[in-house]
Amino acid sequence: MPLSLIQSLGRRGVSFFTALGRALLMLLHSLVGKPNFRRHFPIFVEQLYATGVQSVMIIIVSGLFIGMVLGLQGYNVLVQFKAEASLGPLVSLSILRELGPVVAALLFAGRAGSALTAEIGLMKATEQLSSLEMMAVDPLRRVISPRFWAGFVSLPLLTFMFSLVGIFGGKMVGVDWLGIDEGTFWTGTQAAVEFYQDIVQGMVKSVLFAFIVCWVALFNGYSCLPTAAGISRATTDTVVHSSLLVLGFDFVLTALMFN
Amino acid sequence: MKFNWLEFTVGCFLAAGIAAAVILALKVAGLTMTGGSADYYTVYGNFSNIGSLKVRSPIKLGGVVVGSVAAIRIDPRTLRPVVTMKIDRTYNELGSDTTFSVLTSGLLGEQYLGIKPDFASMDDDGNPSYLKDGDTTNFTESAIVLEELLGKFLYSLSSGKDSAQ
Numbered sequence: 001m002p003l004s005l006i007q008s009l010g011r012r013g014v015s016f017f018t019a020l021g022r023a024l025l026m027l028l029h030s031l032v033g034k035p036n037f038r039r040h041f042p043i044f045v046e047q048l049y050a051t052g053v054q055s056v057m058i059i060i061v062s063g064l065f066i067g068m069v070l071g072l073q074g075y076n077v078l079v080q081f082k083a084e085a086s087l088g089p090l091v092s093l094s095i096l097r098e099l100g101p102v103v104a105a106l107l108f109a110g111r112a113g114s115a116l117t118a119e120i121g122l123m124k125a126t127e128q129l130s131s132l133e134m135m136a137v138d139p140l141r142r143v144i145s146p147r148f149w150a151g152f153v154s155l156p157l158l159t160f161m162f163s164l165v166g167i168f169g170g171k172m173v174g175v176d177w178l179g180i181d182e183g184t185f186w187t188g189t190q191a192a193v194e195f196y197q198d199i200v201q202g203m204v205k206s207v208l209f210a211f212i213v214c215w216v217a218l219f220n221g222y223s224c225l226p227t228a229a230g231i232s233r234a235t236t237d238t239v240v241h242s243s244l245l246v247l248g249f250d251f252v253l254t255a256l257m258f259n
Numbered sequence: 260m261k262f263n264w265l266e267f268t269v270g271c272f273l274a275a276g277i278a279a280a281v282i283l284a285l286k287v288a289g290l291t292m293t294g295g296s297a298d299y300y301t302v303y304g305n306f307s308n309i310g311s312l313k314v315r316s317p318i319k320l321g322g323v324v325v326g327s328v329a330a331i332r333i334d335p336r337t338l339r340p341v342v343t344m345k346i347d348r349t350y351n352e353l354g355s356d357t358t359f360s361v362l363t364s365g366l367l368g369e370q371y372l373g374i375k376p377d378f379a380s381m382d383d384d385g386n387p388s389y390l391k392d393g394d395t396t397n398f399t400e401s402a403i404v405l406e407e408l409l410g411k412f413l414y415s416l417s418s419g420k421d422s423a424q
Contacts, residue, residue, distance in 0.1 A: 045269050046265065052272050053268045085364070154272075163279070163283060164282055164287075191316065195284055199283055199288055
């Protein structure tokens with residue numbers, strides 16, 4: 001009994017590091033090499049549409065509501081201390097530093113990451129990837145690489161939109177409904193928000209999250225069991241793993257950047 | 260050219276993302292395109308204590324923001340803080356005896372620099388004199404530090420008791 005326990009532990013350890021190595025090799029093979037812009041650019045644009053454009057709606061609507069909720073809750077607390085003037089800094093700093101990059105990445109993992117995994121998993125199950133190889137087309141360069149770059153470009157742009165809409169949502173609640181002076185709101189915001197400290201570092205986070213989400217989604221799709229159950233398992237794994245990784249790395253980055 | 264819906268929406272998406280970044284930088288972070296040197300003039304103020312004044316803290320004249328703190332450093336010779344103040348060129352008729360004081364907005368609010376204008380500033384020939392770009396002023400009032408205030412209060416209490424005995 002104890003021997004088999006140790007055996008299964010070792011098997012899990014080996015399979016974990018094998019998966020990690022396979023994931024890194026997949027990424028290297030799909031990204032490193034001579035780019036073929038003429039052939040791959042149309043696929044890139046197509047994927048930009050699928051991952052970026054089609055995620056705009058969910059990002060904007062959730063950004064608006066998160067900003068509005070922050071404005072409302074912040075106002076209710078701050079008004080007790082007669083510090084409503086700090087609502088602008090509260091809303092904009094929390095959105096730019098944390099909520100924008102993190103929530104956008106989580107939504108992106110659910111909306112676009114799961115779709116990527118399912119699509120590539122089904123390609124694998126129906127042996128489309130093998131057929132590409134039969135035709136001497138590298139599926140990593142033809143299928144994985146454009147999807148990776150499209151997601152990598154989309155998420156930071158979506159995060160900009162999320163942050164902007166969120167701050168305006170907070171402004172709408174605070175200024176237009178609850179009657180904080182508009183000048184106070186923007187002056188406080190502009191005094192508190194530093195371009196490099198807050199906006200650029202928020203974007204650094206977002207770029208890293210885009211890398212994580214795309215990598216996890218593509219690898220799970222590429223390495224899934226080519227069955228119906230395998231695809232469903234891989235899709236779930238994508239959402240769970242990328243969400244956990246995003247939240248974990250968010251803490252690490254915050255500790256590195258804002259201490 | 261044939262209209263391509265997919266490419267059109269992707270183009271709109273990219274433009275919207277970049278526009279959002281620009282609006283964030285300009286409206287929320289308050290970056291300005293001009294660089295600012297043309298629209299502001301700089302005055303240096305020697306303070307003895309600036310409290311929790313920060314770079315980019317507002318400078319207010321009668322409650323209206325007319326400029327901001329550009330830099331704060333310590334003069335290595337006098338060991339006192341020197342505040343570099345950028346004031347909007349529209350308000351270039353501040354008398355040279357104008358007082359700058361570190362004030363607090365509200366009870367717990369941020370600290371800012373308040374300007375008390377002096378309308379009777381004259382130079383040696385009796386002409387009105389104004390603060391110019393690059394001037395250094397010593398007409399400053401420092402921040403009120405709560406501990407010092409309490410210390411003075413307690414000291415005055417105890418000394419009052421001593422004299423009564």
